Amino acid sequence: MISLIRISMVKFISGLRGLTWLMSAALAGLLVASCSQVPTPTALPAGIEPAPDNSPFPTLTAEAIPTAGAPDFATLLPPAPPGYGQRADHLIYYSNNSGDYELFQIDLQGGNQTALAGSPIFGLEPAWSPDGRSVAFKSNHSGGFLQIFLLESATGQLTQLTHFEADSWTPTWAPDGRSLLFISSASGDDDIYRLEPGGEPHNLTNSPASNETLPAWSPDSSQIAFVSDRFGYQDVLVMGADGSNVARLTDFEGLDTVPAWSLDGSQIAYVSFLNENFDIYVIDLQGGKPVRLTDNPAYDWSPAWSPDGSQIAFTSTREQDGTYDVYVMNADGSGQTRLTSAPADEIIPMWWP
Secondary structure (H helix, E strand, O other): OOOHHHOOHHHOOOOOOOOOOHHHHHHHHHOOOOOOOOOOOOOOOOOOOEOOOOOOOOOOOOOOEEOOOOOOHHHHOOOOOOOOOOOOOEEEEEEOOOOOOEEEEEEOOOOOEEEEEOOHHHHHOOEEOOOOOEEEEEEOOOOOOOEEEEEEOOOOOEEEOOOOOOOEEEEEEOOOOOOEEEEEOOOOOOEEEEEOOOOOOEEOOOOOOOOEEEEEEOOOOOEEEEEEOOOOOEEEEEEEOOOOOOEEOOOOOOEEEEEEEOOOOOEEEEEEOOOOOOEEEEEEOOOOOOEEOOOOOOOEEEEEEOOOOOEEEEEEOOOOOOOOEEEEEEOOOOOOEEOOOOOOOEEEEEEOO
16 A cells, blocks of 8 residues: 555645655655764653564565666766765755756855756655765666666666565665665555665565555664554654664654654654644654644645754745745754745755755
C-alpha cells in the first residue's frame, strides 16, 4: 500500500495547494549536514511509549548491476559542489514558476536566485552522498516498478541497487555516508529499508498492517526518526540504526510528520496538526512537551535545520496568493522571514553551500 505520505502533490490534503508528502521525503534524502558525534539519549522522553520491536524479516536480494541503455542521468543530475550541506548561507528549493518543478538556489545574504537543474530532477528524488561523489535516486526507466539507482558523478557509472517486485523510493544517505535508507512496499506495506554498499537491503520496520515512511537520520548516524501509523495515527517514532529500540516520540491523535533532527541530535522538529492547523513544532528527546514554533492560519511545512543549528527553513502558504514560499526562522521560532515571492509554489528547502 502506498501511504498518505506518498500520495501525489495534487492530493496531499484538500486545499493544501497540491503539495505532497514528497516535499518532506525529498528533504530527508537531500539534507546531509556536517555534524559531530552526539551521544545517544540514555532514557526515553517522559510519556513515550515503547513500540514493538521489529520481527525478523527474510533478506530480499538486490544485486548491484550496471544498467545499460539508461537515460543520460549524468546530465539530469548535477554533481554536488565541494563541501555541500556544510554552510548556512545558501538554500536550494524547488519552484514551479516555469510550469514544471525546477531546482533553484538562493543566497540568504543577497537574495540572489539561480536555477540549478530542470524539471526531470524533481521526480527522481535525488540524494547526494555526503562526500558529493555520487547521487542515489529513484527511477522506473528499467521497466515496471520504481527502483533505487546510484550514479557516480565523476565517471557516470550507473548501478541499480534494488530489484524488488514493488516500488522503492526516497533514498536517504546516512550522514557518515556508509549506508542508505529507502522506502519500499515490497512487504505489502510501506517499510523502511537499509542498504550498505555491496550488501543487501534489510527491512528495518516490518510492522504488519501499518506504514512507515519519511526516515530521517540523526546527525551521528546512530538513530532514525520516522513516521508511522501503527498506533492508528501518523506519529513520529525513533529507532536505532539497525531497527532496534523503537520508541514513540509523539502521541497526538491526529497527524505528526516530517521529522528533522537538530544539529546536536537533542531535538526533532516536525509538522503537526495538534492545534487544528499545520504548524512546526520541536520536541526534546530527553523529555518535555512539544514546543510550537510557528502559529499562523496558513500551512507551515518541511522544516530543515541549518548546518550550524541556528536556523530552520520551512515553506508556508501564509501570503495572500496561497502559494508556498520559502521562509527561514531562528531555532526558537523567532525572526520568521520570507525568502521567496514568485507567484508559484516554492517548496522543499534544503541547505546548500
